[in-house]
Amino acid sequence: MTPILEVRDVKKYFPSGSSRLLQRPTGQVKAVDGVSLSLQKGKTLGVVGESGCGKSTLARILTRLIEPSSGSILLDGEDVTRLSGSDLRRMRRDIQIIFQDPYSSLNPRHSVGEIIATPLRIQKTVAKSEQAGRVKELMHLVGLNPEHFNRYPHEFSGGQRQRVGIARSLALNPKVIVADEPVSALDVSIQSQILNLMQELQTKLQVAFVFIAHDLSVVRHIADDVAVMYLGKIVELGPARTVYGHPTHPYTKALMSAVPVANPVSGRKIGRIVLTGDVPSPIDPPSGCRFRTRCWKAQDICASNEPELLDRGDGRVSACHFPELEA
């Protein structure tokens, strides 16, 4: 089956270091450095990693909000990497985005009805006379009262605003929605409402999600597959159950063990791996394996050879010279 979304060896380098006027940039930030992914119709791919690992840059590349430096993006089998003009506009119907911050992603001067209708107005997929009806239908779909279409964003709570953002992303019946940290700005009790809604919508509409988050438990809950990113590269990728059950990459393992468990007995610091130091700068990443500076298993080979993503069974790959394989 053709995946609905496929990414092949995508790279994004940002120039950096030109502090003086007219001087050429001296370095490059390798924000995303050779990422390949695929996503099937109606499924969810979770992308996790710490800040600065390139997950938001990846989201922007997927939605063509920024251009990749190299590599290609295939949407339903069609290469969309170099589209422009009206072709690009047509492609945008099929891939939409939900942003992290429900406050800054909604125009405070537009009513929510106008906000949700904006994609319809731009793409002209629905006749003008039918737009109001479609807006009400969408509001109902995401659990908002359709009578409130002429209210403004400030009259809604954080959770309700995120519902507006979701309604807007659904307006054009996209095949893929990229959700960049859609619940991290919300309180716990509201997070679950939004995640339940996203799952319901997926079952109903068969839309595929790329779900980007730093919260591992949220991703485990919603994702079919998980990609763990570190400094612009995928270090482990596979079915959520497998990756969470038996992480093979030391970084995945440390990341999972660092999450505080909401249970004093079982959680308290058993087998906790506390990583030392911070994520190195992506301007000058470590040679060989990028994780080696914080890894407790690092050997000489880790500094000289970059590990490749290798099959570890159960449909999972990881990039490590000394993977944690099951005994």
Added chain:
Amino acid sequence: MTNATPLLSVRDLHVSFKTNDGIVKAVDGVSFDVANGQTMGIVGESGSGKSVMVSAIMRLNFGTDVIVSGQILLNGIDLLALPESEMRQVRGRDIAMIFQDPLSALNPFYTVGYQIAEAYLVHHPKTPKAQVEAIVLNALDKVGIPDARKRIKSYPHEFSGGMRQRIVIAMALINKPKLLIADEPTTALDVTVQAQILELIDSLREENNSAVMLITHDLGVVAETIQQVMVMYAGRTAEYAAVQDLFDTPSHPYTQGLLRAVRSFDQSTRGSLVSISGTPPSLINLPEACAFRPRCSHEKGPLSACATQRPELRTIGASQSACHLSADEVSRVQREAFSK
């Protein structure tokens, strides 16, 4: 709780703000104690009044539109009655605070060495320069900043988020305060760094035998580092308990809802998540009765005590809980939802 005089004792604290739309009761009658060497946690969603409460303890938010009443006793002295000049002596020396965002807590125009030294010099004026430098270096060493001698000349932007938070912690602890208030100290940090910072705060607490008040919305953080927990909802105490009791036998329907929401993340895969319906109430014109009633699944109807009387904190099972449900009803709910 403890028999000895507590280090900090807050009695019936109210903090309200006058706004154009009416009076916002951000903190509405909260009482609790913190003992020496103890870590107390305050949990609540955004808008539950936790940050306003701790800034009231530091007396940081006392503008003209703020109404404060109650008592905040530090070693028996009421901080609310102190003149500002004496309060200034308390801040930083007896009580220190760590804020959520370490970047905005540091001045971008001064080196970190200067800023840490300043915190010390305010309370120890006329200390010789060489001695101050030794103290600052020692403080940076303790919070795990490598190569401290070189780094004191660096500016905040030259550090990563986790390192900045370490600097803020070094600054807060330089006068060995008796009470350290940490307002969401790890919320802006990544999980791997969060683990480092929580361990650091805990080891420094042990070393100085100081008390720590940790404000957080993350129940995982609570389970790991805290002994006594207060759950806040809409400016009021919903539940107050030892951490083990809170997680094993939560008494208040709000705590139960929160725990079930969090645990459904940890356990299930792809099932529907447990959530609390509705949204937190506006703090303007809060109902005098139970503030959680509109979202509560055990609510007893418009004529019951839930709708007419404000529930007071009382002992239910192992916790103190502000709820009208009888002890029998609470233990039935606990059995249904929390037995293993």
